[in-house]
Amino acid sequence: MGVLPVPAEVRAILLDIEGTTTPIAFVQETLFPYIKDNVKEYLRAHWEEEECQRDVGLLRKQAQEDSSLDGAVPIPLESGSGEEELERVIQAVVDNVHWQMSMDRKTTALKQLQGHMWRAAYATGLVKGEIFEDVVPAIRKWREAGMKVYIYSSGSIEAQKLLFSYSTEGDILELFDGHFDTKIGPKVESESYRRIAASIGCATNNILFLTDVPREASAAEEADTHVAVVIRPGNAGLTDDEKSYYSLISSFTELFLPSST
Numbered sequence: 001m002g003v004l005p006v007p008a009e010v011r012a013i014l015l016d017i018e019g020t021t022t023p024i025a026f027v028q029e030t031l032f033p034y035i036k037d038n039v040k041e042y043l044r045a046h047w048e049e050e051e052c053q054r055d056v057g058l059l060r061k062q063a064q065e066d067s068s069l070d071g072a073v074p075i076p077l078e079s080g081s082g083e084e085e086l087e088r089v090i091q092a093v094v095d096n097v098h099w100q101m102s103m104d105r106k107t108t109a110l111k112q113l114q115g116h117m118w119r120a121a122y123a124t125g126l127v128k129g130e131i132f133e134d135v136v137p138a139i140r141k142w143r144e145a146g147m148k149v150y151i152y153s154s155g156s157i158e159a160q161k162l163l164f165s166y167s168t169e170g171d172i173l174e175l176f177d178g179h180f181d182t183k184i185g186p187k188v189e190s191e192s193y194r195r196i197a198a199s200i201g202c203a204t205n206n207i208l209f210l211t212d213v214p215r216e217a218s219a220a221e222e223a224d225t226h227v228a229v230v231i232r233p234g235n236a237g238l239t240d241d242e243k244s245y246y247s248l249i250s251s252f253t254e255l256f257l258p259s260s261t
Contacts, residue, residue, distance in 0.1 A: 004247050007226055008258045011206040012148040012177075014196065016187075016230075017155060019212030022163065024234045026130040032101060034121055035114050040094045042117050047090065055116060056093055058109035063096055073099045106154045106182055115158040122166040129163035131172070132232065138252030139175045145257045152180040152196060152209070154187060188215045190222035197225070210249070214242045228255075 006013075018027045046052040059075055066072040073096040078089050100110045121127040139149055151160050157179045164173045184199070185192030197204040208226040211217055212235045217227040229238065229246040238246075249255065 002254065003256045004228055004249055004254050005256045006208055006258065007205075009205055010147075010208045010226055011202055012150060012200055012208070013142060013255075014150045014152050014180075014207050014209040014225075016209075016211040016213070016216065017151060017153040017160060017163065019232055019235045020210055020230045021132060021135050021151075022130055023132065023232065024212075030127060030130075031114075031118065034127060035117055036098060036101065038117065038121075039097050039113075040090060042120070043090045043093055047086070051116060055109070055113040058112060059093060059096055062100075062107050062109040071099060071103075106186075108156075108183065111154070111156040111159065111181070115156040115162070118159055118162055122162045125166075127166070129165075129167040131164075131167050131169045132251075134251040134253050136169050136172055136175065138255065139172075142255075142257065143175065147257065148177045148200070149175060150178045150180065150196070150200065151176055152184075152187065152192075154182050157181045157183075187211075187213070188219050190219045193220045193223035193225045197223075208255075210252075212236070214238065214246065217246055 015021055018024055043052065043056075056075070060077075063073065063075045067074065073092065075092045075096050076089060078085055097110065097113065100107060118127065122129070142149060151164075153160050155163075160179050160181070161173055164176065165171050178200070180196055180199070184195050193204055193207070193209070197207060200207070204224045205226065207220075208228065209217070209220040210228050210230050211220070212230045212232060214229060217229050220227045227246065228249050229242070231238075231248055231250045238248075
């Protein structure tokens, strides 16, 4: 793929995580299965805690909004005390989480519970965030050249920070100037990129967005944001049209900054 010159007006690089900084396999084969396998045990252990109750409340509200969807799983309120009643409600939450994950939902309610579960897994060393080996050296170089670096992922900001705090490259959280998740808007809507630019304090054309998803690249481009599509092992294939239309990179080292020597 060679070298991709970064436009001179770019002041900030905005990075996706899954399939861009981090192998899709890590998310699909480590992070998500951890949730599915441990959600019931986690809810039982933390049910009485305020944070867990807030998470369940958000999931219950989301379930009400989803009630018209095919296969949606409602989460009842606890209608009494006793172990049996508690198990009934916990099982409903588990079933709802499994249903949302099977539909690849990106709801804030689901992401918040996942983030809290991953926090415990990272902190105890059960999970380490995988980072492609070209990522850290490249970001250090960009920062030395005066570039700001931000993350924009559908995973919650908390989950993003955990991945980079407990990574295979050590704690690399300091490499990022800020984080965005779907609270700022969906990644496939151009308005989200305008909001990010406003939050950073620059124009949309001062940003270069790196993602592996053409629909996200298209939305960013609509907002006049520069884009490059990242090709990594395990990523979904691109159509011939997408390959010829988008700037492509297979490693962060392929980006050439104007101030690079």
